Amino acid sequence: MFRRVSRWAAGLPLAVALTAGLTGCGSSDQATPAASSSSGAATALTVFAAASLTETFTELGKTFEAAHPGTSVKFNFSSSATLAQQITQGAPADVFAAASPATMKTVTDASLATAPTTFVRNKLQIAVPADNPAKVNALKDLADPKVKVALCAEQVPCGSAAVKALNAAGLKVTPVTYEQDVKATLTKVELGEVDAALVYTTDVLTAGDKVKGLAFPEADKAINDYPIAALSKTPVPDLAKQFVDLVLSAQGRDVLTKAGFQAP
Amino acid sequence: MAFLVLPLAGLLIRAPWPTLAQRLAEPQVLEALRLSLVTATVATLVCLLLGVPLAWLLARVTFPGRRLVRALITVPLVLPPVVGGVALLLVLGRRGLIGQWLEATFGISLPFTTAGVVLAEAFVAMPFLVISVEGALHATDLRLEEAAATLGASRWVIFRRVTLPLVAPGIVAGAVLCWARALGEFGATITFAGNFPGRTQTMPLAVYLALETEPEAAIVLSILLLAVSVIILASLRDRWVTSP
């Protein structure tokens, strides 16, 4: 089912870009009423969050709803770059949690958010199938041409992190594929189609028993910061801020570190 | 009509015309385009080779389970292409049902190869051909085949000299649809064959990844893909419509 997200996302940016390009409208089509935020009336909070946050944010969303009766939290999980695109094209979002500062910068550059805060960091691991058929033990093993490797495409955060880590190690790795997002990369490992991949620690954890994660020292050179910000055009600024606060709170951090994220 | 044309107009309006030529000249772009055209064409040939006999079987031979087969053929139409890609991996992947045996026996591994791209495209595009050809077969007068039989034509001669020419417009229409679908294929391709420039990165994959960082580049690539396919389809159509 996780596959559907990426497929859907593939069509969305173009569609959004096109409608925005033709009508030139902003985010006025949002259903959120402009009424006061935390007052218990039925309001919705829309959070655009990086795909790697799917499990943790869904949990935090439930916590938030419990603490704010009458508020429903809606998520749009996708690749950070796609989400940033959607936000700059006028998609109705109240909070943006990105998997890289670069994608957040797209949004702040467009003056749609100010002062993002880094709430977690994510480190790369080498993911191998549970039986580790190519006997991969260290990052240098990925340079062996007999080892089939999947990397994220450089255009997405996990891809640029992988490049950084490999450069830091002075390794040249030719993968068999540059996947479009981290989940797709991980799927290739889960199915045993590749012998190894570089993905985030959190993703290795969600994959369960089918994938084994190997930490490697060069990962420290390619740590990914996750910034979060309430968006300036939100009709519910108080709610948005409260959600950001929840993520930054000890409770939020607890949920996130349990999933493999590191505190900043 | 406007519904079909407006998105295209949107692309054209947003295109970064000044830098267009420079962007198109990038070797990666041309490589992706070449790969797209080659794989879509080969996938169409594969579909013709497998799809025409299959359509004939469905239209002309009564066999148990025909309805089921007909329903199964539409599966790739209904299935989200990425799921189709996963399904292909489960069958033809390194650890797949058949893939395992292929690799052990012949050392053939299909995922992450250009052949894998062709396979994924053919899988997704095949229904367009089969449905179109089967429809054309149903529309032809069976008695023309009988007339040919009374003139001494064997089943093969009838198929080649009567049936095939009669359904040729249907085959061409099906092949064009099939080709267009293969050209635009994204989900099954990236899932089954991955994304590697020059080997498995077709235009739609390049467009998708460009969207992540450079939407303008994505628009350029989309326009290029559109332009090339429109030119090819338009020239084909003219040729087939004007010939008697």
Added chain:
Amino acid sequence: MSLHAHLVVARPPFHLDIDLTVAAGQVVALLGPNGAGKTTALRALAGLTGLSDGHITLDDGPLHTLAAERRPIGMVFQDYLLFPHLSALDNVAFGLRCHGASRSDARRRASAWLERVGLAEHARARPRQLSGGQAQRVALARALAVEPRLLLLDEPLAALDARTRLDIRAQLRRHLADFDGATVLVTHDPLEAMVLADRLIVIENGAVVQQGTPTEVARRPRTDYVARLVGLNLHRGIAADRQVKVEEVLFNVAEHLSGPAFVAFSPAAVALYRTRPDGSPRNLWQGRIQGIERHGDNVRVHLDGPITASADITPAALADLDLTPGQQIWAAVKATETHAYPA
């Protein structure tokens, strides 16, 4: 060359079971109403419909064991079924190519055939550019070009308009006369059958009800269907001496007969009277007018009563007699104009 066939096709509730013999050079017409099984019989001869039972022998060799494409036959279909993607010439050459002729040889012979049917200048035309009559002749040339030993014609003139039909029928007759194999013609048009065939086989409900030369069949119909086709009143009765009793009507006839017999007479031989005519009570009965309609230059009056019959009278007679439907009327037939034969 001759054809012997016993055709049984069982497709419940339909059942066809007929015997058929056609000598070389002979044309046999299968005549019958729609749904009688004529076309099924023809398709069985061609091998397009399988036999449930029976056999087909052509020139002492079995035919029913061969697939359609291996039978030495030529067939002309009701709507011709010319190949729309081939020119007239290539349509005719098609069968020749299937029989192993080289492309140039097939074309040469096909073009000779087109010339024989008077279509040399249309050789390059596609079927849809041909008129109905031209298409029919191309279909005939296509069937004859393979030099079949058995020619099968399925309602060959049915799709033509009346004027073309006359012309094409005459031409078809000439080509059939030249053809030395056996010919089976299926038609529901008695005139077509009479003009083209040497012998008629009348089929009703999948069985042969009558066969003979066109003259025999026309003179001595044996079913109501045939009688209607040939335009005669037909009644079945019991003969004794020179009389046939049909219901309570007694017919004087010229023939010596006894037992079940048919009496046939033309509607023109029936005279109508408002009051009972004097003289012999024979060949005379009272009936009720069921309907009146124009029939050529005359008027046809349909009668029921003890027996049903049609009478043709002049419009003048109709005016004189002042006939209206429902009216009771006397009808009489001259003995010399009846024809009786054993049933």
